Amino acid sequence: MKTYIFKTVNETTVVIDGNLLRISRKGFNNLVSTGLSGEKTIDINNISGIQFKEPGVANGYIQFIVIGSQESKNGFTGALTDENTIVFRKSGLAMARGIKEHIEHAISNRDRGINAEQIAETEDITVTEEGTRLGCFSGCLLSVLIFIVLIIIILVVIF
Numbered sequence: 001m002k003t004y005i006f007k008t009v010n011e012t013t014v015v016i017d018g019n020l021l022r023i024s025r026k027g028f029n030n031l032v033s034t035g036l037s038g039e040k041t042i043d044i045n046n047i048s049g050i051q052f053k054e055p056g057v058a059n060g061y062i063q064f065i066v067i068g069s070q071e072s073k074n075g076f077t078g079a080l081t082d083e084n085t086i087v088f089r090k091s092g093l094a095m096a097r098g099i100k101e102h103i104e105h106a107i108s109n110r111d112r113g114i115n116a117e118q119i120a121e122t123e124d125i126t127v128t129e130e131g132t133r134l135g136c137f138s139g140c141l142l143s144v145l146i147f148i149v150l151i152i153i154i155l156v157v158i159f
Contacts, residue, residue, distance in 0.1 A: 004095045006088045008059060014086060016102060019044045040083050042066055044106045052100050055090045062086050062096050
């Protein structure tokens, strides 16, 4: 499972879990623009394409085109109100590219008969705009480093 956290004016969390893409939003502006939609879950096998715009003067966005749904054709203004779209700043570009590549890889494999769930990564990872990548290994490493620092502080105080 991979978790991406985008912070624009509000917070949007994207979770890729097997063949599912989950989008959840927090904040007043998200409430106004997309309504009380709660968490949006999309089967990656039902995504037929992606519209991707890198941020420039305005924010960028990644829009998931789902089989059987009507995609917004109004560019950035349409992306702001589309529940299948994630808006991001320049600081979130690397995460957005990672999501785009993952979905494109799943689409490519689907066309070859491989299900998105079969290619999902087994490690749980959380990525934020600040570039933090948290997983089991990095969390364990962080705990060990904190422990070592505490031991050093105790030794310095005692001696």
